[in-house]
Amino acid sequence: MKWSEKAWQEILPVYKDIIQMPFIIELANGTLDIEKFKYYMQQDAHYLEYFARTLAVISAKAQSVDTMLDFIRFSEGAIVVERALHDSYFKQFNVGERMPVSPTCHHYVHYMQSTVYMQQVEVGMAAVLPCFWIYKKVGDYILQIQAKENNPYADWINTYGGEEFGNLVEKAIMLCDEGADKCTETQRKQMTAAFVDASRLEYLFWDSAYKLEKWKR
Numbered sequence: 001m002k003w004s005e006k007a008w009q010e011i012l013p014v015y016k017d018i019i020q021m022p023f024i025i026e027l028a029n030g031t032l033d034i035e036k037f038k039y040y041m042q043q044d045a046h047y048l049e050y051f052a053r054t055l056a057v058i059s060a061k062a063q064s065v066d067t068m069l070d071f072i073r074f075s076e077g078a079i080v081v082e083r084a085l086h087d088s089y090f091k092q093f094n095v096g097e098r099m100p101v102s103p104t105c106h107h108y109v110h111y112m113q114s115t116v117y118m119q120q121v122e123v124g125m126a127a128v129l130p131c132f133w134i135y136k137k138v139g140d141y142i143l144q145i146q147a148k149e150n151n152p153y154a155d156w157i158n159t160y161g162g163e164e165f166g167n168l169v170e171k172a173i174m175l176c177d178e179g180a181d182k183c184t185e186t187q188r189k190q191m192t193a194a195f196v197d198a199s200r201l202e203y204l205f206w207d208s209a210y211k212l213e214k215w216k217r
């Protein structure tokens, strides 16, 4: 069994919880409170900036030039493609000011950064994989259940549910499997632990948007 297949089994309960979250259900049927979506988008703008930097560090640490190129392209994608989505929503919803980073976003981005800087590169790759894979699965799920008429979140749904994004995700999974093949069993376990932690943080990211999470002080 491939590392990725085993790793997905580990996070299946987290994924099942994610697709039942009110944020996801309401995004799919178009009833999600605009303030919650705006909050999510503002935090995601912070997230993407850190995430793109994290991918660039993985690129710098990669074992081969081909893998280096793949991760630098992912990094570019995080800025270029996702920023276009953000910009159009920010215009549409009239979002001007930049919010401070929320506690959960802070936790997630710094978790990824420390993992990528402190651990071997394959563990870093596993830590960023939920970002790709969970979004693909959630995007496909929402495509099936979405309200197609007048859904204000259709652009978001089409970004992650589409085939083009699917190819990118396949590549990220394949690179992790390739890396896992070169690792010892102990190192593979570290990869799985990072994959599970990051998946739980994906859950918390949506949860924090739904709750409009704030720093206590």
Ligand SMILES: Cc1ncc(C[n+]2csc(CCO)c2C)c(N)n1
Pocket: 044, 047, 048, 051, 073, 074, 075, 076, 077, 078, 082, 130, 131, 132, 135, 202, 205
């Ligand atoms: C919290 C959060 N997690 C994952 C993504 C999805 N995502 C962000 S960048 C990227 C790869 C682009 O090369 C993907 C799939 C998101 N937007 N926000």
